[in-house]
Amino acid sequence: MKRHEIFALVDCNSFYVSCERIFQPQLENKPVGVLSNNDGMVVALSSEMKKLGIKRGDPAFKIGNFLKKHDGVLLSSNYTLYGNISARIMQALQQFSPDLEIYSIDEAFLRFTDLPEQDLDLLGKKIRATIQTWIGVPVSVGFGSTKTLAKIANRVAKKFSSTEGVYNLCDHPNLPKVLKWLEVDNIWGVGRKYAKMLHSNGIHNAWQLANTDYPWVKKQMTVVGLRTTMELNGISCIDIEMDIAPRQEIVSSKSFGKPVSDYQEISEALSAYCVRAVEKLRSQNLVASQIMVFLTTNRFKKELPQYANYALTRLPVPSAYTPDFLIAARSVLKQVYREGYEYKKVGVMLADLMHESQAPLDFFAPTYLDDKRKDIMDCIDKINKEMGRDVLTYAGVGVEQNWQMRREMLSPRFTTCWQEIPIVKAK
DNA sequence: TCTGGGGTCCTAGGACCC
DNA sequence: TCTGGGGTCCTAGGACCC
Numbered sequence: 001m002k003r004h005e006i007f008a009l010v011d012c013n014s015f016y017v018s019c020e021r022i023f024q025p026q027l028e029n030k031p032v033g034v035l036s037n038n039d040g041m042v043v044a045l046s047s048e049m050k051k052l053g054i055k056r057g058d059p060a061f062k063i064g065n066f067l068k069k070h071d072g073v074l075l076s077s078n079y080t081l082y083g084n085i086s087a088r089i090m091q092a093l094q095q096f097s098p099d100l101e102i103y104s105i106d107e108a109f110l111r112f113t114d115l116p117e118q119d120l121d122l123l124g125k126k127i128r129a130t131i132q133t134w135i136g137v138p139v140s141v142g143f144g145s146t147k148t149l150a151k152i153a154n155r156v157a158k159k160f161s162s163t164e165g166v167y168n169l170c171d172h173p174n175l176p177k178v179l180k181w182l183e184v185d186n187i188w189g190v191g192r193k194y195a196k197m198l199h200s201n202g203i204h205n206a207w208q209l210a211n212t213d214y215p216w217v218k219k220q221m222t223v224v225g226l227r228t229t230m231e232l233n234g235i236s237c238i239d240i241e242m243d244i245a246p247r248q249e250i251v252s253s254k255s256f257g258k259p260v261s262d263y264q265e266i267s268e269a270l271s272a273y274c275v276r277a278v279e280k281l282r283s284q285n286l287v288a289s290q291i292m293v294f295l296t297t298n299r300f301k302k303e304l305p306q307y308a309n310y311a312l313t314r315l316p317v318p319s320a321y322t323p324d325f326l327i328a329a330r331s332v333l334k335q336v337y338r339e340g341y342e343y344k345k346v347g348v349m350l351a352d353l354m355h356e357s358q359a360p361l362d363f364f365a366p367t368y369l370d371d372k373r374k375d376i377m378d379c380i381d382k383i384n385k386e387m388g389r390d391v392l393t394y395a396g397v398g399v400e401q402n403w404q405m406r407r408e409m410l411s412p413r414f415t416t417c418w419q420e421i422p423i424v425k426a427k
Numbered sequence: 428t429c430t431g432g433g434g435t436c437c438t439a440g441g442a443c444c445c
Numbered sequence: 446t447c448t449g450g451g452g453t454c455c456t457a458g459g460a461c462c463c
Contacts, residue, residue, distance in 0.1 A: 036431035043431070061429040104463045191461050222437055224461075251433055300430055
């Protein structure tokens with residue numbers, strides 16, 4: 001007999017903003033927004049910011065003046081800080097259940113087995129209090145008999161202050177009411193395209209979707225949509241994933257701080273992203289054998305000629321040796337680069353990843369592990385880790401780096417850099 | 428001046444094999 | 446009249462997530 005399972009979704013409220021507020025208490029109760037790379041658009045907002053009518057995705061340059069009038073603050077994103085705070089939260093959550101899935105930087109699923117349901121509300125409150133006290137970040141907790149329902153419960157917890165941040169949908173008499181309230185657009189797993197399709201078929205809320213003919217759903221939305229629909233009916237189809245699945249691809253790409261046409265500059269930026277991607281590869285003890293390069297102009301500038309393209313190549317043997325990728329990336333870039341365009345973005349994607357110990361042997365060439373290449377890379381990584389990022393790097397990444405992104409409102413690395421750790425003076 | 432970056436999964440179709 | 450029937454692997458594209 002299957003044991004009775006309950007899922008919880010713990011989700012940090014306005015995560016990036018909450019991270020900034022830990023070390024900058026003057027930001028409490030103020031409209032605060034955190035921007036995407038290049039200070040482009042708002043990606044996280046405090047509730048005060050939402051009340052001003054600002055939305056995720058609003059471009060920074062359009063709202064700057066408006067915010068000044070309302071004492072609002074915009075910050076550049078500080079992923080070093082957010083990553084560190086996230087790790088602390090996940091560690092703290094471990095104590096509530098060993099069955100923990102880190103779903104994103106600010107969300108985790110927990111699975112409980114044979115837990116008395118009357119205790120759920122108390123448990124939710126305890127989780128909230130723990131994360132608030134230990135780390136200083138407010139979270140919301142939703143319980144459900146499936147992951148999809150736990151997600152919905154979390155949404156209710158966030159939306160209605162009367163819940164005090166905890167909502168339980170397990171065998172709840174309000175379940176039909178909640179499902180009727182929730183538009184299909186807001187169901188986990190239903191994106192813009194499918195939401196539109198469902199609306200045009202007269203299915204507007206989660207209750208209606210739950211009661212839709214399964215074969216029809218499968219035909220229109222593949223098994224993925226079918227799973228979601230069944231989960232709305234309390235049939236658990238998506239289990240938590242505790243093992244960190246090995247990566248299948250690693251992407252490194254960024255928009256430029258300003259438009260770039262010059263081949264040399266693009267090549268430098270590409271080289272820099274390539275160095276970063278291969279570092280990431282090595283940090284997980286992986287090797288890659290495929291590399292793809294893509295570049296694109298600014299699609300928002302409709303008056304300018306547009307161009308986007310990509311191409312890929314394979315390495316003769318899987319590798320994590322940066323120069324192998326730099327050489328490959330540059331030869332691929334030559335294939336896709338066209339003169340006379342203002343480029344906005346270039347990037348590299350590594351694919352065909354496998355653990356370095358599983359790389360196939362080649363009769364004619366030594367594997368990455370065999371010859372000195374791994375030793376050289378490990379040595380460089382170690383120096384960079386101890387002495388600072390890019391103390392040792394490659395000539396191809398250039399010196400001036402005019403293409404670098406903008407981060408004009410960046411907060412300090414409060415928790416990960418000795419020079420930037422805040423000092424509290426005793427009175 | 429100015430609009431993110433990094434992932435996953437599923438399906439259809441073509442190549443190739445016996 | 447009629448032109449096999451599976452498999453598998455690979456890739457591109459489309460959907461989704463935060």
